[in-house]
Amino acid sequence: MSEYQYYEFVAVDRPLTSVQQRELRALSTRARITSSSFVNDYQWGDLKGDPREWMQRYFDAFLYLANWGTHRVALRLPVAVLDPGTAAEYCVGKSACSWATRTHVILDLHSEDEDGDEEYDGGGHLAAILPARAELAVGDRRLLYLAWLLCVQNRELADDEPEPPVPPGLGDLSGPQRALVDFLRLDPDLLDVAAEASTPLKKQTPSAATLLRWVKTLPEPEKNDLVVRLMRGDDSHLRSELLARFHGPASNESTGAGRTAGELLAAADERWSRRQQLAQQREAAERERRERAAAAAREQRLNALAGRQEQEWQRVAVMIETKRRKEYDAAIVLLCDLKALADRDGDAEAFRQRVLQLRERHARKPSLLDRLDRARLG
Template sequence: MSEYQYYEFVAVDRPLTSVQQRELRALSTRARITSSSFVNDYQWGDLKGDPREWMQRYFDAFLYLANWGTHRVALRLPVGVLDPATAAEYCVGESACSWATRTHVILDLQSEDEDGDEEYEGGGHLAAILPARAELAVGDRRLLYLAWLLCVQNRELADGEPEPPVPPGLGELSGPQHALVDFLRLDPELLTVAAETSTPLKETVPSTAALSRWVKALPEPEKNEVVVRLMRGDDAHLRSELLARFRCAAPDERAGAGRTAGELLARAGERWSRRQQLARQREAAERERQERAVAAAREQRLNALAGRQEQEWQRIAAMVETKRPKEYDAAVVLLSDLKALADRDGDSEAFRQRMRQLRERHARKPSLLDRLDRAGLGALGVS
């Protein structure tokens, strides 16, 4: 299996400066570098840089995959829109971790598959996932919960580890969140079990009246600061930060309902076992239906064949004389039906005699005899 690695970095909140682009170009002559992205893939060699460091210095999103089974995605948000403590509450293992700089929080999520991906192209995955970052920025914590669930799935938590607050809408993930679930290979059974205690997703746009009440309650210095930041126009997340603060003032998440990591895994295992059992039952029923259909069709053929045996033996003789493989195959099918008809009607001895004569007459045609043997018509000529 040849090696394949794909790296994609994206700057969302602020474009890369010309100086930053030159710094990145000095590390890669092949990469596709723009003011908002760095993309490169490798069939040999590796990235001459540390993705963790690049996330801290340059970029807001990062995606990596390798055809030996590694999938990794990282997202960076300002501390004003995502509290580092909140991120740390959900990102609790090797598969999902978080860390904070002075200005940002970075989430790093990773999935491994020992079977690997023999053929894989990386383009398009980050574009599908990236809008989930904007959802998180306005207070949607479903992405964080998915990160915690990834740690549960990979057995990185003790069975007794309590579940963190469950965000609403786990049973109705957005498109970008579904893309993240697929990329990280989250178990759908585990996700279904986790969503059982999640409340329905409410209207994401707060009412004007609710916003007005909240804004009026803000201290005057905070309002002045917001207006100054708005007028400066250099804060891409000002709206997200304010909406996140608004939602935190009236959280709609529920606690983990007393569930633990071990209980979620056990329930997911039970669901998987039930689904497998149902699938086996459906497969068995389908096989039985097909067998009945085949038996009915053959019985119909045998009924049509009854009374015409002599004509069919003559047809078989003509087919065999052609020495053509396709005619041999057709003759074997017809002989099998004649045998079944003879067995059904108690005329097996007459069939065996005709069969013995046919084999003796064409003993110098090994291709024909081989087909007869494989069709279970070989031993008939030995008695």
């Protein structure tokens, strides 16, 4: 398999300036560069730049995959909507880390699979995941918990490492969050175990009257500043920031069950074992059902065949004389039914003698004899 790498960067909050686009073009002559994105794939060579630095300077989202099994996604949010300390509480290992600049906090999530990817078309992955960034911006902490769970899955934490606050709604992830789970190959059993301590997600849709009462409590200078920021259009997360302030941090997370990383892993292993056992039981039951159905169908065929043995032996002879492969195969099937009927009716020796005669008569047809041997006829 040839080497393949895919890079995709997206600017969400602000478009790239013409100067920034020229800076990126100087690093890649064949990349697809627009005012909002940089996309390139490599079957030889590599990106002439540091994705970490690019995230700090240019972009709000980044996705990378390679056909040897590496998946990586990074998201950048303003510190006004995501506290760096909150991000650091969940991003605690090599698989999920975070860092902050003066204005932003950046999450960097990794997944490795030694088996690699048979299909490695990068298109569409980031578009499916990107809305999870907006969900995080309004206070939905499920993405952060998924990052922590990724570190648990990859055994990067001590068994006694306590679980951080568990956000509501883990059992009912959004589409973008589910896309992230799939891209990072998060263990479904581990996720299901974690979701057991998650409360249902409450829809937070305050009425206009409620919002008005809250806005009236804001100091006049602060409201003036907010209006100026809105009119300047230099803060695309202003709505997210205000909603997060309105709802408050307590509405976005629960305290969880006080579990540890080791307890979650053990519970996930137990769940996997139970699921495998149930799957084996279902498979055995289905196999038994198929065998009963096949036996009943065979018995029905034999009953229909009884009393017509001579006619069917004549059919076998006609099929063999055609010297066609398909006719040989059909003759073998019919002979197997005749053998089963003879065994059932106590005529096994008579059947054996007729097959020996048939083999002697067609001794110069190796293809037929091979089929008879494989069917254990003779």
